[in-house]
Amino acid sequence: MSPGGASRRALCRALLAGFLTAACAVPVRTAEPHRLALQISEDEPAKMRSVLDIAANVSRHYSGLGEDVEIVVIAFNGGLDMLLQDRSPVKERLENFLKSMPNVSFVACGNTLETLAVKEGRRPPLIQGVSITQVGVAALIDIAEKNWTIVRP
Structure with a gap:
């Protein structure tokens, strides 16, 4: 495994984790009654x-x-x-x-x-x-x- 490949995977994981955290932090809009x-x-x-x-x-x-x-x-x-x-x-x-x-x-x-x-x-x-x-x-x-x-x- 090349050193650049490991850092790219780590970067992708960090970006994905950040995206998921942001997505979960968005308030869920409840449906109108x-x-x-x-x-x-x-x-x-x-x-x-x-x-x-x-x-x-x-x-x-x-x-x-x-x-x-x-x-x-x-x-x-x-x-x-x-x-x-x-x-x-x-x-x-x-x-x-x-x-x-x-x-x-x-x-x-x-x-x-x-x-x-x-x-x-x-x-x-x-x-x-x-x-x-x-x-x-x-x-x-x-x-x-x-x-x-x-x-x-």
């Missing part, structure tokens, strides 16, 4: 249960794969009843979601709330933990433009 918006606009308990089933199934699926998923349920028109303290047919289950599934959020349409307030003489109370957006459909448009998947069961 999956994003799902579920629309509920009908006052139908079966559809409300379906929305919750879908949210639970999708959350469980991606959790099982070790991936993150953000889920938002946006309610307007008749679907707003799902989020109302005094009349939600899925109140207990929804409250359990709010306690145990931080990746699932619920949003009420402010316009629908205002319409109910005029019609009923008072603004109906929301289940604690539900947030409000002024226009439910506009919120769906905004998140669709940010590449969320929208599903209407």
Whole structure:
């Protein structure tokens, strides 16, 4: 073996080790979370249960794969009843979601709330933990433009 060949191999090993060290030091970019918006606009308990089933199934699926998923349920028109303290047919289950599934959020349409307030003489109370957006459909448009998947069961 020639003296030059040994030093070239040593140089190659050093360069390779340096490259591997640098490659490993680069922060690994985690994948963006999956994003799902579920629309509920009908006052139908079966559809409300379906929305919750879908949210639970999708959350469980991606959790099982070790991936993150953000889920938002946006309610307007008749679907707003799902989020109302005094009349939600899925109140207990929804409250359990709010306690145990931080990746699932619920949003009420402010316009629908205002319409109910005029019609009923008072603004109906929301289940604690539900947030409000002024226009439910506009919120769906905004998140669709940010590449969320929208599903209407």
